[in-house]
Amino acid sequence: MEILKKLKILADSAKYDVSCSSSGSKRTNQPGGLGNSASSGICHTWTADGRCISLLKILQSNNCVYNCSYCVNRVSNDLPRATLTPDELCELTINFYRRNYIEGLFLSTAIYSSPDHTMEMLLQTVKKLREEHNFHGYIHLKAIPGADNLLIEAAGKYVDRMSVNIELPSERGLRLLAPQKKREAIIKPMTFLTSNIAARKAERRKSRKAPSFVPAGQTTQLIVGATPDPDLQILKLSENMYKRFGLKRVYYSAYVPVSHHPHLPDISSPPLLREHRIYQADWLLRFYGFQADELLNEKNPNFTEDYDPKTDWALRNLDYFPVEINRADYEKLLRVPGIGVKSARKILTARRMHSLDFDDLKRIGITMKRAQYFITCKGKYSGQTAMEEHLLRPRLTLSPPKTAGPEQPSLFSFSSDVIAPEDAFSSVTGEI
Amino acid sequence: MLDFVYDGSFNGLLTAIYEIYYRRQVPQQLLSSPGQTPKLFVREERIITDETKAGKVYEAIDTKISSRSLRHIYYAYLSEHMEAGIWIYHYLHLGWKLGNKLDLLLSDERVHRIHRLSQKVSMERHRLLGLLRFQLLRGNIYYAALEPDHNVVELLAPHFAARMAGQNWVIHDVSRDLAAVFNRKEWVATDFTLQHRLELLKEEEYYQQLWQEYYNSMAISSRINPRLQKRCMPQRYWKHLVELS
Ligand code: SF4
Numbered sequence: 001m002e003i004l005k006k007l008k009i010l011a012d013s014a015k016y017d018v019s020c021s022s023s024g025s026k027r028t029n030q031p032g033g034l035g036n037s038a039s040s041g042i043c044h045t046w047t048a049d050g051r052c053i054s055l056l057k058i059l060q061s062n063n064c065v066y067n068c069s070y071c072v073n074r075v076s077n078d079l080p081r082a083t084l085t086p087d088e089l090c091e092l093t094i095n096f097y098r099r100n101y102i103e104g105l106f107l108s109t110a111i112y113s114s115p116d117h118t119m120e121m122l123l124q125t126v127k128k129l130r131e132e133h134n135f136h137g138y139i140h141l142k143a144i145p146g147a148d149n150l151l152i153e154a155a156g157k158y159v160d161r162m163s164v165n166i167e168l169p170s171e172r173g174l175r176l177l178a179p180q181k182k183r184e185a186i187i188k189p190m191t192f193l194t195s196n197i198a199a200r201k202a203e204r205r206k207s208r209k210a211p212s213f214v215p216a217g218q219t220t221q222l223i224v225g226a227t228p229d230p231d232l233q234i235l236k237l238s239e240n241m242y243k244r245f246g247l248k249r250v251y252y253s254a255y256v257p258v259s260h261h262p263h264l265p266d267i268s269s270p271p272l273l274r275e276h277r278i279y280q281a282d283w284l285l286r287f288y289g290f291q292a293d294e295l296l297n298e299k300n301p302n303f304t305e306d307y308d309p310k311t312d313w314a315l316r317n318l319d320y321f322p323v324e325i326n327r328a329d330y331e332k333l334l335r336v337p338g339i340g341v342k343s344a345r346k347i348l349t350a351r352r353m354h355s356l357d358f359d360d361l362k363r364i365g366i367t368m369k370r371a372q373y374f375i376t377c378k379g380k381y382s383g384q385t386a387m388e389e390h391l392l393r394p395r396l397t398l399s400p401p402k403t404a405g406p407e408q409p410s411l412f413s414f415s416s417d418v419i420a421p422e423d424a425f426s427s428v429t430g431e432i
Numbered sequence: 433m434l435d436f437v438y439d440g441s442f443n444g445l446l447t448a449i450y451e452i453y454y455r456r457q458v459p460q461q462l463l464s465s466p467g468q469t470p471k472l473f474v475r476e477e478r479i480i481t482d483e484t485k486a487g488k489v490y491e492a493i494d495t496k497i498s499s500r501s502l503r504h505i506y507y508a509y510l511s512e513h514m515e516a517g518i519w520i521y522h523y524l525h526l527g528w529k530l531g532n533k534l535d536l537l538l539s540d541e542r543v544h545r546i547h548r549l550s551q552k553v554s555m556e557r558h559r560l561l562g563l564l565r566f567q568l569l570r571g572n573i574y575y576a577a578l579e580p581d582h583n584v585v586e587l588l589a590p591h592f593a594a595r596m597a598g599q600n601w602v603i604h605d606v607s608r609d610l611a612a613v614f615n616r617k618e619w620v621a622t623d624f625t626l627q628h629r630l631e632l633l634k635e636e637e638y639y640q641q642l643w644q645e646y647y648n649s650m651a652i653s654s655r656i657n658p659r660l661q662k663r664c665m666p667q668r669y670w671k672h673l674v675e676l677s
Binding site: 046 | 536596649
């Protein structure tokens with residue numbers, strides 16, 4: 001089969017994996033070599049669905065012996081199949097990279113034979129890229145559940161990031177939709193990676209010469225909406241992943257209906273708004289000091305459509321407010337709806353010179369639309385209403401998008417305030 | 433009223449700022465080229481670029497204010513905003529008083545507008561690090577054309593010199609007739625126009641086709657959202673993108 005055809009088939013099969021980030025690694029070029037990686041990550045283009053392409057995201061093979069019902073590549077699906085050889089993949093990566101189409105490679109694969117054999121082929125490809133092609137761009141590699149730890153360890157020396165996708169947020173979901181996959185088989189390589197990354201990091205601190213091991217850390221992906229699991233369950237799981245496994249990112253992918261199955265929900269379009277709310281909440285966990293329990297609980301296990309998670313939290317916790325802009329510390333400022341990481345930092349900087357009033361805030365570029373109801377400046381409150389929940393609620397509802405349907409991401413109206421540039425540009429989330 | 437006109441170079445701008453203090457005369461504008469239409473009440477005075485004078489101002493900013501402010505000034509200058517020159521002067525004037533605290537005064541318009549320009553330039557630089565596209569030409573040269581809003585070629589070059597260290601490349605700002613040219617050792621900025629139409633190698637066409645095919649396969653049809661796409665990647669950049677032309 002010609003490369004063009006293979007590329008099409010294998011890109012088609014890979015596109016449902018949403019992570020595309022190329023951040024977190026600082027790899028320098030070597031003499032006579034090609035490539036390096038910028039620690040902030042770079043987007044190279046955006047597809048018609050508005051997602052950023054940073055890495056050549058592709059499967060080595062989409063031939064799968066498994067039959068996970070939510071997946072296009074399942075063995076029972078009638079679909080053109082292809083496999084790229086390690087050499088073909090190297091050629092593609094190198095030539096795309098030289099033209100600046102990509103930051104590097106994100107290589108995944110279906111399980112086309114035994115897990116060990118599958119992992120070995122991935123290992124061969126990344127090894128070739130680094131050793132034969134002297135390539136120093138970014139590599140994100142999937143670790144195959146069930147593969148020998150030695151293979152995963154060997155691959156870890158060559159790559160920047162590794163991931164094992166959990167996909168289904170609950171054991172029950174796994175049993176129903178992917179009966180051949182076992183929870184333990186997924187957790188095992190994750191645990192292995194976690195402890196190895198930590199150990200190697202410690203070695204690297206002692207000696208710069210110690211070999212690197214997955215320097216940009218480990219990530220995973222969860223599918224949102226393929227199972228009845230509520231947002232609370234998903235967020236708790238993520239929190240756990242960040243705290244216990246030291247994951248760099250959890251990615252969320254709104255379930256794209258690719259097949260009919262009695263255990264799958266009967267929806268016509270992916271739940272994008274829900275995915276978006278979970279991303280916002282994830283942001284709150286990682287950068288804003290929130291706990292999952294603060295945002296959701298057994299009584300309210302799902303996010304609402306009308307309010308972003310932070311505003312929703314603020315409305316339920318009005319006794320926390322108002323926050324005095326000139327005195328509150330960083331953590332406290334971050335709790336104010338409408339004040340994000342960048343704005344909070346600006347406030348800290350600006351008030352070193354003099355205390356700030358509302359005009360100052362506007363001048364330094366803080367949007368007051370939501371913040372005004374939750375802050376005072378030099379003791380003054382400027383929200384045009386009393387700070388009571390029933391008065392604030394209607395003023396803070398997001399106005400419904402005008403041109404698009406209820407789940408069209410015109411809702412993704414965030415400022416381009418940045419945490420990692422690529423995240424802002426890919427606009428999966430933002431300052432909240 | 434009075435305008436100063438300098439030759440468009442950064443040294444020219446710094447010389448003009450030197451002259452303001454030397455002559456104790458604050459002009460209305462600091463222009464990078466003579467005004468298009470003669471103005472009735474405005475006198476234009478040409479400033480001759482002087483490396484020594486420029487060097488003094490450069491040093492003073494670096495030592496008396498901060499290297500960070502110096503960077504903001506350079507980026508604001510590269511924005512080519514009509515008023516960048518005089519804004520930089522006012523920013524500096526405040527800076528002599530505040531020293532390295534200058535960039536903390538975010539609520540002051542004189543600081544804020546310089547930061548805004550500088551931010552725009554670094555934003556465009558970051559975007560183009562990803563959006564630049566090289567094409568392989570006969571003679572083994574990788575050529576990239578771009579038409580940026582701001583004069584960012586010099587800001588892009590170091591990134592590609594490190595990354596594509598083993599390739600000869602040219603990054604060509606078509607609208608400004610400028611280029612950064614790299615010979616696998618070092619890069620230089622130079623005036624540049626293309627003499628011939630580009631002739632693509634067969635190999636180049638092949639990889640462009642592969643990339644287009646890949647790009648088109650990546651979009652998920654049930655999530656199509658052209659508005660989001662355009663907000664992330666403004667349409668003015670599409671012209672030079674292999675996947676969209
Ligand atoms: S193992 Fe992976 S590729 Fe195979 S069917 Fe399951 S999810 Fe799809």
